[in-house]
Amino acid sequence: MQNKTKIKIIVGVIAAVVVIILVNYIFSEVFSVHGNIIKRVYVRDVLVKAEIVVSDEKKTAGLSGRSDLPQGRGMLFEWNDSEPRSFWMYGMQFPIDIIWIENGRVIGCEKNIQPDNGKRTFSSPSDAGYVLEVPEGFCDRYSVKVNDEVKL
Numbered sequence: 001m002q003n004k005t006k007i008k009i010i011v012g013v014i015a016a017v018v019v020i021i022l023v024n025y026i027f028s029e030v031f032s033v034h035g036n037i038i039k040r041v042y043v044r045d046v047l048v049k050a051e052i053v054v055s056d057e058k059k060t061a062g063l064s065g066r067s068d069l070p071q072g073r074g075m076l077f078e079w080n081d082s083e084p085r086s087f088w089m090y091g092m093q094f095p096i097d098i099i100w101i102e103n104g105r106v107i108g109c110e111k112n113i114q115p116d117n118g119k120r121t122f123s124s125p126s127d128a129g130y131v132l133e134v135p136e137g138f139c140d141r142y143s144v145k146v147n148d149e150v151k152l
Helices: 003-030 056-061
Strands: 038-043 046-053 073-083 086-088 096-102 105-113 121-123 128-135
Touching: 038 073, 046 128
Parallel strands: 046 073
Antiparallel strands: 038 046, 073 128, 086 121, 096 105, 096 128
16 A cells, blocks of 8 residues: 555544544533433533423433432423422432522522432422532532522
């Protein structure tokens, strides 16, 4: 094989690898490994890449059955209306914080909820149109408090 042909093959392989890496990165910014759409949510100025769950089935399952939730990631529950929301830890394997959101503001933060609280229900302090689940310690780490701005 000639040197020019070898160089063309090597350049072609490198280009294919670069394209695969870029497509994988772009795909991971749009969809989670669980098939949920990713949305950038800012709690004050802190970015959370959150999986959006809208269907009743996905809302019921939530994060249950998963082994972890990486830092910088979350799950955003969306509704078309605002009313009191309740969550439980059934099937959870790791602790989380829950951030209750209404009108672009934090209305409450339930901190350090342990998976052994499977039978306990956690309720929003008032009507909420959104709920964001984040890794345990998020609210303390970023000093999240009531009335903080949330950009969805």
